[in-house]
Amino acid sequence: MTGSDHETDVLIIGAGPVGMALALDLTYRNVPCTVVDSGDGRVRHPKVSTIGARSMELFRRWGVAQRIRQAGWPPDHPLDIAWVTQVGGHEIYRYERGTAADRPEFLHTPEPDQVCPAHWLNPLLLEELTGRDGCDVRLLHRLDSFTQDDNAVTAHVTDLTSGLPLTVRARYLVACDGASSQVRRACGIEAPYRYETQEFRNVLFKAPDLAGKLTAMGLRTAMVYFLLRSASLRFPMRSLDGAGLYNLVVSGATASHDAGALVRETIAVDVPVEVLSDGAWHLTQRIADRYRHGRVLLAGDAAHTLSPSGGFGMNTGIADAADLGWKLAALLSGWAGPAMLDSYDLERRPVAVRNLEAANANLTRTTGQVLPADLHADTAAGKQARARMADRLRNGGARREFDAPEIHFGYRYSSPLVLGERVELTPGWRPGSDPGYRAAHAWLRPGTSTLDVFGRGFTLLCFHPEAAPYGLERAFRDRGVPLSVLVCRDEKIAALYGHPYVLVRPDDHVAWRGHRPPDDPLELVDAVRGAA
Incomplete structure (x- = not known):
């Protein structure tokens, strides 16, 4: 962007993971976009660490999955989750997940x-993004205000380095500006609290000798330690880099305690x-009443804030970007119907509601644990108390926070853009070709998934x-x-998909899906492009 005026197809407010994921999807579809963020790009207190499998599938499409895998996490570091009285103290229960290098191949992704x-x-x-054509990223630029008309959004931005104003004219504006979204408030969209706000602290610290000390004691390290210490020390201590950087979550009741x-x-x-x-933060669980205001749309934390329990928040936002990106591209290309943009709210908002409830259930499981007084004792009574606690964790769904394929894959879109019988996959989730669900992964040939042939447009x-x-x-x-049409003769994949004709969205x-071609092909096309 040069000068005082700039035009773009899509203006994205916020250069967090969701805003940048949307920009990746738009550039993948050759849609020019501009990303504006008031920050300088530095992350001073990293909190999110695990990118879910569905998000990794999308990063694979956008060409960055391998870079993410090579970013620094040691492939031989255990991915285990351990529930302990203290790190290096009594281990009560462990969910063994192997390492990135030795875990079994995933069948569904x-x-x-x-x-x-x-x-x-x-x-x-x-x-x-900086190296991709069609994407203009402007850090240290602040959105001051915006207006919209029937054709575009006009945003007034300030360059915080020079102090100069900038006017951006965009066909659409997408707010990825976080839980306290300025854009959402300006649109008059409410985001009511669904549960009581709670206060926590994040303590970021280095302990580079910890893993070596534990190993020397004959103890297997873990990626996440859930503390069963006290009312305030019962939350995770997570390894952020596998090499001595950790984040400890502590109840806000410890505000006066030294970190x-x-x-x-x-x-x-x-x-x-x-x-x-050492910083305090407020856990809010909110979902915007609507995701669209004319040509302005909400994504990520601007649309929903979830408990971090389970790590669903960022991954929900990245899926927002994947849903919205192709729809904006369709509108800008001229083939989308009038129902296309409304389908974004219809499809994504129910997913956020469901994921919020799942995350809150994980949080409640953690905060609701009753810790016996003798849980830490080096006595026979303490040993019995730890065994009982292990049974409760094992049988009480503690693993679900870290093994939730139904959250990442098992959601169904219900909108005019999805045709066919309604199939509710409960309990759990299974891959297949049920309308509204993510189409099943299968290897067409070594290194090429069915998912690799989807994306640019519709695929039959x-x-x-x-x-x-x-x-x-x-x-x-x-x-x-x-x-694009793919004729597949693989009998196993045909059995997995279950129907001879399956139409997959971008x-x-x-x-x-159907057992025979549609009676009225134009009617089908008009429906899936939002023009029925």
């Missing part, structure tokens, strides 16, 4: 989850500790032994809607 905290992820994504003392109470072994930062998978339905191809062509979700 080509891209398992990956540890990549924000101080690695954000600069990586920023570097990717170093809290860390020393958390760790049972004597190792040097350096506290890097044909498992029928005869020729593809050319009437449907012609209907897509007549409406100007991009379609975001991997199934739009329609």
